[in-house]
Amino acid sequence: MAHSKVPERTSGDTKVYSYLAEYPTPQALIEACKAVRDAGYKKWDAYSPFPVHGIDPAMGIRPTILPWIVLGAGLTGMLLGLVMQIGLNAFDYPWIISGKPLWSVPAFVPVAFETTILLSALTTFGGCLVLNNLPDLYHPLFKKKRFAKATDDKFFISIESDDKLFDEQKTKSLLERTHPTALETVEDDRKVNSALPRPIVYGLLIATFLSFVPMARIAQARYTKTTDPRFNLVSNMDYQEKYKSQRGTSFFADKRTMRPPIPGTVAQDTLALDDRYSRGVEPGTNDKFISDFPPQFSVNAGAMQRGRERFEIYCAPCHGLAGYGDGMVARRAEELAEGTWVAPTSLHEPRLANEPLGYFYNVISNGVRNMPGYASQVTEEDRWLIVLYLRALQRSQAGSVDDVPADQRGALR
Amino acid sequence: MNGPTLVELPKDNYSFGAAGKRLTTIGAVVGVLALSGAAAMGAAADDHLGRFLHAYLLAFYYVLTVALGCLFFVGIQYLFRAGWSVTVRRLAELGAGTLPALAILALPIIVATAMGNHTLYTWTDHEVVKQSHLLEHKAPYLNLNFFLVRCVAYFGIWALLSWFFLSRSTKQDASGDPKLTRSMEIVSGPATILFALTLTFASIDLIMSLAPTWFSTMIGVYFFAGAATSSLSFLILFAMALQKSGRMVNVLNTEHYHDLGKLLFGFTFFWSYVCFSQFMLIWYANIPEETEFYLHRFQGPWLAFSWFLLLGHWAFPMAGLLSRHVKRNRKALAFFAVWLLVMHYVDIAWYVLPTVGGHDAHGIPFGPMEVLCWVGMIGVFLAVVGFLGSRRSLVPLKDPRVTEALQFENI
Numbered sequence: 050m051a052h053s054k055v056p057e058r059t060s061g062d063t064k065v066y067s068y069l070a071e072y073p074t075p076q077a078l079i080e081a082c083k084a085v086r087d088a089g090y091k092k093w094d095a096y097s098p099f100p101v102h103g104i105d106p107a108m109g110i111r112p113t114i115l116p117w118i119v120l121g122a123g124l125t126g127m128l129l130g131l132v133m134q135i136g137l138n139a140f141d142y143p144w145i146i147s148g149k150p151l152w153s154v155p156a157f158v159p160v161a162f163e164t165t166i167l168l169s170a171l172t173t174f175g176g177c178l179v180l181n182n183l184p185d186l187y188h189p190l191f192k193k194k195r196f197a198k199a200t201d202d203k204f205f206i207s208i209e210s211d212d213k214l215f216d217e218q219k220t221k222s223l224l225e226r227t228h229p230t231a232l233e234t235v236e237d238d239r240k241v242n243s244a245l246p247r248p249i250v251y252g253l254l255i256a257t258f259l260s261f262v263p264m265a266r267i268a269q270a271r272y273t274k275t276t277d278p279r280f281n282l283v284s285n286m287d288y289q290e291k292y293k294s295q296r297g298t299s300f301f302a303d304k305r306t307m308r309p310p311i312p313g314t315v316a317q318d319t320l321a322l323d324d325r326y327s328r329g330v331e332p333g334t335n336d337k338f339i340s341d342f343p344p345q346f347s348v349n350a351g352a353m354q355r356g357r358e359r360f361e362i363y364c365a366p367c368h369g370l371a372g373y374g375d376g377m378v379a380r381r382a383e384e385l386a387e388g389t390w391v392a393p394t395s396l397h398e399p400r401l402a403n404e405p406l407g408y409f410y411n412v413i414s415n416g417v418r419n420m421p422g423y424a425s426q427v428t429e430e431d432r433w434l435i436v437l438y439l440r441a442l443q444r445s446q447a448g449s450v451d452d453v454p455a456d457q458r459g460a461l462r
Numbered sequence: 463m464n465g466p467t468l469v470e471l472p473k474d475n476y477s478f479g480a481a482g483k484r485l486t487t488i489g490a491v492v493g494v495l496a497l498s499g500a501a502a503m504g505a506a507a508d509d510h511l512g513r514f515l516h517a518y519l520l521a522f523y524y525v526l527t528v529a530l531g532c533l534f535f536v537g538i539q540y541l542f543r544a545g546w547s548v549t550v551r552r553l554a555e556l557g558a559g560t561l562p563a564l565a566i567l568a569l570p571i572i573v574a575t576a577m578g579n580h581t582l583y584t585w586t587d588h589e590v591v592k593q594s595h596l597l598e599h600k601a602p603y604l605n606l607n608f609f610l611v612r613c614v615a616y617f618g619i620w621a622l623l624s625w626f627f628l629s630r631s632t633k634q635d636a637s638g639d640p641k642l643t644r645s646m647e648i649v650s651g652p653a654t655i656l657f658a659l660t661l662t663f664a665s666i667d668l669i670m671s672l673a674p675t676w677f678s679t680m681i682g683v684y685f686f687a688g689a690a691t692s693s694l695s696f697l698i699l700f701a702m703a704l705q706k707s708g709r710m711v712n713v714l715n716t717e718h719y720h721d722l723g724k725l726l727f728g729f730t731f732f733w734s735y736v737c738f739s740q741f742m743l744i745w746y747a748n749i750p751e752e753t754e755f756y757l758h759r760f761q762g763p764w765l766a767f768s769w770f771l772l773l774g775h776w777a778f779p780m781a782g783l784l785s786r787h788v789k790r791n792r793k794a795l796a797f798f799a800v801w802l803l804v805m806h807y808v809d810i811a812w813y814v815l816p817t818v819g820g821h822d823a824h825g826i827p828f829g830p831m832e833v834l835c836w837v838g839m840i841g842v843f844l845a846v847v848g849f850l851g852s853r854r855s856l857v858p859l860k861d862p863r864v865t866e867a868l869q870f871e872n873i
Binding site: 102103116120147148149155156158159 | 738741742745746748784785786869871
């Protein structure tokens with residue numbers, strides 16, 4: 050090798066890195082390891098193409114502390130998972146999910162479990178690397194042709210010159226006594242070769258620098274205003290190829306995506322020819338509400354029962370089971386006190402007692418002021434049933450002793 | 463290296479011999495006395511045998527799951543062509559070998575139910591079914607005739623499989639024919655599938671239907687986890703007891719116990735995983751038919767009982783078995799094996815006892831009758847193990863993989 054190319058390599062006398070002994074079988078390796086271990090060496094290692102049973106005690110390797118590190122990481126992961134969820138769900142953005150309390154430990158367990166596993170696994174992986182001094186980009190043993198066999202069918206021991214007991218003569222004779230098939234001196238050329246190649250260093254520096262750019266862009270976007278449209282990384286997520294209501298299209302002649310019904314079509318079951326039954330008004334009028342049930346509707350105990358069920362399903366959440374406007378939704382809204390809430394009307398307001406039946410039918414069908422209509426959910430038949438029950442409910446709050454049959458009045462009080 | 467060198471089994475004591483016979487006698491006597499004592503107490507009580515049948519089912523299901531866990535253990539060793547476990551496998555074969563006898567022990571439950579005793583399975587009562595839409599809906603599955611057919615199928619399959627493995631493996635002790643191993647490997651795949659199906663449906667029939675309106679799709683895997691932990695505990699303790707008495711001393715060592723311990727640790731955690739998953743899904747969905755089961759177990763004395771089950775079957779043994787030093791220390795491992803065998807009883811009791819005498823029962827119905835059933839059932843189980851064990855070697859003598867087991871080492 051020419052002096053001018055790699056001057057450091059031959060300048061001065063080369064240091065010995067280690068003695069490398071080669072063995073033909075794992076058994077021979079184990080025996081040799083025992084000899085080196087008993088001689089008291091500390092800085093040495095055995096190399097084999099596959100894990101050899103019993104090598105740990107033969108080399109005198111003490112158990113690793115990795116399990117303890119992993120245990121700590123696992124517990125940290127669990128704690129982090131719990132704190133994150135409790136912080137987010139119970140304090141930062143309190144949100145009741147599925148009717149559970151804000152602090153619901155069972156709901157937090159799966160995530161805490163995952164973070165436990167995640168941190169344990171990553172720590173095991175990272176810990177293995179760090180405890181084994183990896184990644185190690187260069188090792189003097191790589192210079193030895195023979196050493197390549199350590200990945201194939203030969204077994205090696207290398208005693209390093211850094212060891213306190215290392216002595217050129219004694220160490221050599223110790224290894225000779227273990228019957229190696231070859232014994233070599235390994236030179237220490239790490240000074241020359243262990244430095245990272247320049248291009249990689251520059252590459253890493255530039256990459257590190259560039260990695261700040263996206264962050265900076267995000268930070269900038271957060272604190273500045275712009276009239277430009279949003280920056281789209283995955284644009285077909287925002288602009289999907291499909292028709293949405295109120296959008297235009299070039300496909301149809303009238304350029305509307307929402308298709309009007311073909312003239313003359315009548316949807317099934319909604320012919321609504323009978324104004325009394327379907328709209329609750331006198332035929333041909335719009336606001337003359339009927340005050341009796343329409344003739345095709347019959348009042349009986351079964352009707353009352355179903356009317357009650359429908360009321361408790363569709364109305365009670367807001368108006369309350371007894372109709373005083375204190376349903377679960379109303380109470381919750383009041384608790385939140387957000388100021389935009391209009392309380393559901395009490396159905397026992399005197400004004401409502403005098404409204405005709407058709408009026409209530411109309412409220413259920415089309416809603417009133419802030420209350421939405423329920424025509425899409427509740428059939429016409431069921432709307433009349435609700436009206437029936439609602440009337441009964443109103444009457445029930447205006448009862449007196451006279452309502453009780455004479456022969457049962459004695460049982461009162 | 464041209465394949466492993468064949469190692470002869472070291473000279474050792476591989477026979478259960480007189481001790482096995484003594485175990486048979488003592489176990490049988492204790493079993494018969496305790497079970498008939500419990501039955502007498504049950505007959506004296508004025509509840510149509512309700513409490514006795516529950517106590518009996520509890521104890522029966524306890525040993526049944528241990529035996530089934532052993533069957534599973536044998537099956538997967540062949541399925542994975544495992545070498546390390548060959549020297550403990552016979553003990554599991556013996557545990558599974560009790561299954562034909564357990565089929566007979568199931569008779570009191572099945573016959574009482576077939577003869578019209580509704581105290582255990584209320585869904586066999588037509589009046590009860592008529593009052594519940596849910597039960598009417600389930601009637602095509604939950605009816606007496608189909609139940610009986612299924613019971614015959616479960617116990618038939620289990621008896622057949624356990625007998626298959628035990629007899630083939632014993633045959634190999636004499637002939638050393640590797641074809642026997644091959645045939646068991648072939649059967650082990652379908653056997654494991656059958657095991658999964660039968661254990662799942664048996665858990666549904668025998669345990670889940672105690673609360674007939676309740677349902678959980680995880681019940682099968684739940685009791686699979688219990689069967690695995692309890693049978694591994696049994697294997698560990700059985701092996702230790704045999705070694706202590708000077709048997710098979712040179713074929714089992716710390717490495718084997720370490721591996722059994724690892725499995726025990728893994729399945730303890732698996733149990734917790736399944737147990738929690740079952741709870742969380744039901745808790746979250748909050749559907750009345752499902753929640754009722756837990757609600758009942760979270761009230762009165764049952765709340766403390768539930769906590770004990772959770773901490774005792776999960777937190778304590780899991781923390782304890784985590785370290786490799788514990789798994790390699792015989793005394794510590796034995797302690798956790800005993801502990802988990804007790805917790806397995808607590809686990810099944812948590813399912814069975816709250817349904818004694820309907821839902822308004824106060825307190826936990828645990829007393830001398832339950833203890834007698836438990837002791838008696840274990841007695842019969844050990845008697846059968848002793849009987850089978852004293853008729854064959856305790857270690858497969860000529861298994862082609864016995865070498866691997868002898869040289870086995872954890873890294």
